Amino acid sequence: MDKKTYVLNSIHAALVGVILLVMVIVRAFAPAVILPDFGVTNLVLVSLIALVLDHYLAPGAKRCYICIPVFSAIATGLLPWCAGFAAPVEALKLAVLGGVVFTATTWVYTSMADRLSSGPAAKAAPVVSAFGVYLAVQCLMCMF
Amino acid sequence: MKKPVWIPVLTIALAAVILLAAAFGLNGIAAKNAQAEHLSMMQTLLPGSESFTVEPYSGEDANIVSVHKAENGFVIETVTYGYAGDITMLIGVSNEGKVTGLVVRDMSETFGLGANALTDHVFLSQFLNSSGSFAVATSGADAFSGATSTSDGEADVNVDAITGATVTSKAIVRCVNSAVAYVTGADVSSGATTWGG
Numbered sequence: 001m002d003k004k005t006y007v008l009n010s011i012h013a014a015l016v017g018v019i020l021l022v023m024v025i026v027r028a029f030a031p032a033v034i035l036p037d038f039g040v041t042n043l044v045l046v047s048l049i050a051l052v053l054d055h056y057l058a059p060g061a062k063r064c065y066i067c068i069p070v071f072s073a074i075a076t077g078l079l080p081w082c083a084g085f086a087a088p089v090e091a092l093k094l095a096v097l098g099g100v101v102f103t104a105t106t107w108v109y110t111s112m113a114d115r116l117s118s119g120p121a122a123k124a125a126p127v128v129s130a131f132g133v134y135l136a137v138q139c140l141m142c143m144f
Numbered sequence: 145m146k147k148p149v150w151i152p153v154l155t156i157a158l159a160a161v162i163l164l165a166a167a168f169g170l171n172g173i174a175a176k177n178a179q180a181e182h183l184s185m186m187q188t189l190l191p192g193s194e195s196f197t198v199e200p201y202s203g204e205d206a207n208i209v210s211v212h213k214a215e216n217g218f219v220i221e222t223v224t225y226g227y228a229g230d231i232t233m234l235i236g237v238s239n240e241g242k243v244t245g246l247v248v249r250d251m252s253e254t255f256g257l258g259a260n261a262l263t264d265h266v267f268l269s270q271f272l273n274s275s276g277s278f279a280v281a282t283s284g285a286d287a288f289s290g291a292t293s294t295s296d297g298e299a300d301v302n303v304d305a306i307t308g309a310t311v312t313s314k315a316i317v318r319c320v321n322s323a324v325a326y327v328t329g330a331d332v333s334s335g336a337t338t339w340g341g
Contacts, residue, residue: 009152017159021166028170031178032185034262037229037252071152078156082163084171142254 007058009071012050012102016075019046020083038080038094040101044137047072047105048130055113055126068106073099109133186212186219189236189245193217207322217244218327222319226251227258227311235323241275243320251312258312267306267313271320275328276300278317280310 026033036042054061077095080086086094109129116125187193193214201211209232212219217238223230229252236245246268253259261267271278281302305313 006148006152010155013152013155013159017155017163020159020163024163024166024170028174029177031174031181034250039229039252067149067152071156075156075159079159079163082160082167084167 006064006067006071007061008050008054008063008106009067009075011053011057012047012072013075013079015046015050015053016079020079020085023085024083038076038086038097039141040097041137041141043076043098043101044105045134047102048109048134050102051106051109051113052126052130063106063110065103065107069099069103072102076102105133185234185247186214186236189234189247190214190217190219190238191244193219201326203326205322205326207319208326211326218323220323220326221249222322224315224318224322226253226315227309228252228254231261231312231315231319233316233319235320237323237327239327241324241328242273243271243275243324244273246271246316246320248316253309253312258306258309260306260309261312261316264306267304267316270301270303274301275324277321277324278303280305280313280317 023035026035073095076098077086077091080094081088081091112129112132113125116122116129183196186196193216196212196214196219199211199213199218201208207222207224208220209223210221212221217236219234219236221232221234223232225231230250231248231253232250234247234249235243238244248262251259251261253261278301281304303313303317
């Protein structure tokens with residue numbers, strides 16, 4: 001079970017990498033396209049996709065709440081800088097924001113999904129939980 | 145059992161290397177395509193124009209970022225704050241001060257509301273072939289005051305706002321006013337932008 005502890009961070013880093021790679025390609029070949037920003041709502045969306053994938057790929061894996069903020073901060077700060085979407089200072093801010101957002105999202109999502117993962121609806125629990133959290137975040141962000 | 149800490153480290157490192165290679169490899173193509181697309185867009189916004197020269201802007205209007213001059217007018221790049229973030233626009237204005245075209249280049253407005261400014265032809269076309277100062281006209285009863293219709297009395301043209309996106313509409317109007325004022329020489333500090341957003 002210990003081996004699965006870091007699967008979530010690996011999935012998150014890979015997902016951020018793939019999204020940024022697509023954005024680099026779009027920026028090169030379709031410059032008129034408006035690319036998504038690195039705001040809280042989009043960071044939460046990416047985090048939730050990683051969490052849902054982790055739930056199906058590594059069910060029951062224990063979370064390491066020390067590694068989660070560290071690795072997610074590195075992924076969300078370093079990778080946009082490598083892709084040319086953030087200057088060093090912005091990348092640093094993004095790293096802090098990404099680490100906080102991913103950790104908070106993981107905690108909230110895990111609390112919900114673990115309680116829903118019982119009975120006949122267990123298979124849908126990850127997606128339902130993620131959808132609920134995403135809607136809540138969108139509502140919350142509209143207040144600011 | 146030893147924990148495989150190196151797996152996320154390796155994933156991040158691999159992703160970083162791939163992104164660096166892609167960014168550097170496509171940098172030249174991206175710059176070339178962006179330049180060609182920018183020129184094509186400006187020619188569309190200002191029909192009849194062929195080449196543009198960048199005109200230095202040292203005015204006080206904080207909305208204006210850059211000015212591109214052609215034989216028959218200007219294409220002005222503006223940035224102003226909307227509802228959820230900055231809205232970047234390109235606005236074509238003829239030498240006579242008439243708006244010949246406008247397009248939103250970047251924004252992060254709410255999907256389904258303010259983001260409709262990208263594609264709402266009815267809203268955007270209200271500016272075309274018009275000159276002077278613009279203002280958002282609110283039609284119908286105001287939910288708070290009960291007023292049936294309010295608008296800036298000093299404006300030359302009142303435009304209908306995008307449904308559910310008054311702040312975004314006002315931001316776009318502010319950009320257009322700045323662009324037109326630059327060409328016509330109107331005083332933006334007292335006329336074009338005082339109605340606010």
